Amino acid sequence: MKNILLLIWAIGLVGLIIYPQIRKYSTAPLPPKSGGELISHNLPHLGERGGEKQKQSGEREKQKQSGERVKEKQSGERVKEKQSGEREGKEDALEALQFMSAGRSYPNAEIPADGYGRAYDHYKNNFMNATARQGNPTIQTSPWTNIGPNNVGGRTISIAIDPIDTGIVWLGSASGGLWKSMSGGTGVNAWSYVNTGFPITGVSSIALDPTNHNTMYIGTGETYAYGTNLNGLIDRTTRGTPGIGILKSIDGGVTWTHVLNWTYNQNRCVWDIVINPLNSNIVYAGTTEGIYKTTDGGINWSSVLNQSMVMDLHIDPIDTNIVFAGVGNLGSPNKGLYKTTNSGGTWNILANGLPANTQDGRIIITAYKNDHHILLAHVCNAFSTVGIYRSTYQGVTWTSQSVGANIASWQGWYSKGLFIQPGNS
Numbered sequence: 001m002k003n004i005l006l007l008i009w010a011i012g013l014v015g016l017i018i019y020p021q022i023r024k025y026s027t028a029p030l031p032p033k034s035g036g037e038l039i040s041h042n043l044p045h046l047g048e049r050g051g052e053k054q055k056q057s058g059e060r061e062k063q064k065q066s067g068e069r070v071k072e073k074q075s076g077e078r079v080k081e082k083q084s085g086e087r088e089g090k091e092d093a094l095e096a097l098q099f100m101s102a103g104r105s106y107p108n109a110e111i112p113a114d115g116y117g118r119a120y121d122h123y124k125n126n127f128m129n130a131t132a133r134q135g136n137p138t139i140q141t142s143p144w145t146n147i148g149p150n151n152v153g154g155r156t157i158s159i160a161i162d163p164i165d166t167g168i169v170w171l172g173s174a175s176g177g178l179w180k181s182m183s184g185g186t187g188v189n190a191w192s193y194v195n196t197g198f199p200i201t202g203v204s205s206i207a208l209d210p211t212n213h214n215t216m217y218i219g220t221g222e223t224y225a226y227g228t229n230l231n232g233l234i235d236r237t238t239r240g241t242p243g244i245g246i247l248k249s250i251d252g253g254v255t256w257t258h259v260l261n262w263t264y265n266q267n268r269c270v271w272d273i274v275i276n277p278l279n280s281n282i283v284y285a286g287t288t289e290g291i292y293k294t295t296d297g298g299i300n301w302s303s304v305l306n307q308s309m310v311m312d313l314h315i316d317p318i319d320t321n322i323v324f325a326g327v328g329n330l331g332s333p334n335k336g337l338y339k340t341t342n343s344g345g346t347w348n349i350l351a352n353g354l355p356a357n358t359q360d361g362r363i364i365i366t367a368y369k370n371d372h373h374i375l376l377a378h379v380c381n382a383f384s385t386v387g388i389y390r391s392t393y394q395g396v397t398w399t400s401q402s403v404g405a406n407i408a409s410w411q412g413w414y415s416k417g418l419f420i421q422p423g424n425s
Contacts, residue, residue, distance in 0.1 A: 114264035116242040120199040157222060157415075160206035164213045170194075170253075172203025174222055175241045180253060196249075196256040199263075202241035207273035209280045214252040217259070217298065219270025220244050223288050224413055225330045226308050227267050242266035246273070246285060248298050259298035260285070272313040276320045284323060284344070286310035291325060293344050304344030308332045312364040316394065318372050324395060326363030330382060330413055337363050337377055339395050353398030355379060359386050361412030368420045376401075376420060380412030 105111040158172030171179045171191070178194040185191070196218075205219035221243015245262035249255060262268045269288045276282035284304075285292045291305035291313070305325065312326035321343045328335025336349035336357040349357065354377070361380030368374035373394050379386040385408040389398040408416055 111266070113267055116199070116266040117244070117263035120263070157202065157204050158206045158218075160208050160216070162213050163208060163210055168213075170206050170208075170216070172206055172218065173201075175201045177201060178203050178206075178218060178253070194253050196247055198244060198247060198256065198258060200244060200247070202243065202269075204243075205270055205273045205285075207275050207283070209275055210277045211280050215248070215250050215280065216253065217246055217248050217273050217275070217283065217285075219246050219273050219285060219287070221262075221266070221269030221288075223267055223269035226288055226332045240267075240269070243269045246270055246298065257298075259294075260292065260301050271309075271311045274313045274315045274323075276315060277317050278320050282320070282343075284313055284315065286313040286325060291344065304340075305338065305347050307334050307338070311362045314365045314367055314375075316367070316372055322394060324365050324375070326365055326377070328357070328359075329362050330360055335359060335363070337365065337379075337395070350395050350398070352396065353391075353400070354389055355386055359412075361386075361408065362414075362416060364416055364418050366418045366420055368425045369422045371425065374420070374425050376418055378407070378416060378418050380408040380416065382413040383410045384408060384412055 105115075154176055155174035156171050157174050160170045162168035162170075167182060167184045169181045169185050171181075173179060176193075177200050178196060179191045180194050181190045181192075183190050200218075200220050202222035203218050203220060204222055205217075207217045209215035222240040223243065224240065243262055243266060245258065245268070246260035247256045248259045249257075260270075267288070270285050271288070272286040274284050276284075281295055281297045283294050283298060285301070288309055290303050290307050291310050292301045293304045294301045305327075307327050309329045309332040310325050310327050311329055314324040316322035321341055323340050323344060325338040325340075325347070327338050334349075334357075337354060338347045339350055340347045359379055359381050361382045361384075363377060363379050365375060365377045368376075373392055375391045375395055377389045377391075377398070379389065385403065385406050388401045388403050388407070390401050391398045
């Protein structure tokens with residue numbers, strides 16, 4: 001009898017605790033779905049089960065009449081509309097994928113332009129330097145050690161092959177820094193990470209000095225839509241990683257110097273770097289901010305074309321006063337294929353056979369190694385090919401080439417390459 005009384009007392013106590021919570025959540029619907037639809041998760045009140053059954057029955061009848069067949073799956077998936085044929089709506093996925101960016105940028109809507117640089121400064125001053133750690137007892141070293149895996153690949157956005165030893169290949173990762181292979185990329189342990197000593201993530205361009213393969217430049221960052229690189233969004237055209245400018249090495253990548261410092265402008269990106277083959281002190285960099293030029297090997301840089309989103313560069317190997325630039329991507333203004341004949345002093349947008357510059361994707365350009373007068377240009381919309389165009393006189397006139405396929409497809413804003421086979425123009 002005593003045990004029964006204790007059991008009744010315990011049940012009553014539990015009821016007193018959970019009943020207010022049931023009352024609370026029975027009147028609190030979940031946040032609205034995309035489109036404003038509310039999903040009711042009302043719980044039945046004690047003593048109202050008969051009315052609730054009628055309510056649930058009526059709701060089921062309404063669902064049948066509307067043809068939606070709405071259910072809440074036990075796995076926790078959100079309610080989906082059968083007619084859409086999708087397991088997950090774009091808005092739902094966007095909300096989920098934005099979580100990482102939102103968490104990193106809080107309390108700001110976006111990470112400030114100098115946020116990455118300031119965070120690195122804090123890490124360097126308080127964690128990287130052992131003396132600083134010892135002087136601040138509140139800062140502790142991490143007890144964690146990386147044990148792998150170390151064989152998981154990722155996106156690669158730049159590549160360079162050593163002109164002297166072609167077994168040496170350099171790769172720029174979208175978010176994993178710079179990598180090097182001494183075996184032409186073959187073998188289980190073909191690749192090793194190159195520690196530059198700087199906080200680089202995306203390496204968007206690599207240029208080797210054609211007269212001295214120990215001298216090289218790398219451009220950093222990954223930005224496709226001007227002014228933003230919010231990693232994690234479902235809208236892939238805003239993907240990206242922070243940039244810090246341009247680094248240079250003169251000893252084959254052993255040590256590095258910061259020659260164009262954009263540490264506190266993380267949304268900037270260096271998309272292409274070309275070195276003058278007749279004077280390696282002259283270097284052009286195609287960036288989100290336009291074209292920058294140095295005439296002293298990177299000590300000083302000046303802007304020579306103030307147009308945003310310069311995605312591709314080509315310097316004429318014979319007449320190095322001539323430089324071409326593919327300008328524009330997505331919503332940036334003043335798109336087109338630009339050309340200078342006086343080393344960047346003035347620029348003109350090319351026409352004469354090229355399409356009107358209404359595209360919203362990238363323009364890339366390449367030259368035929370056996371005849372520097374012959375050029376190919378690939379003009380794209382963000383999600384389709386506009387056309388491939390050929391010039392036989394250094395870009396003065398162009399003719400459309402029949403390609404018979406949408407080469408760029410959904411990658412017109414992103415991953416495109418163009419190359420003419422030597423000996424076959």
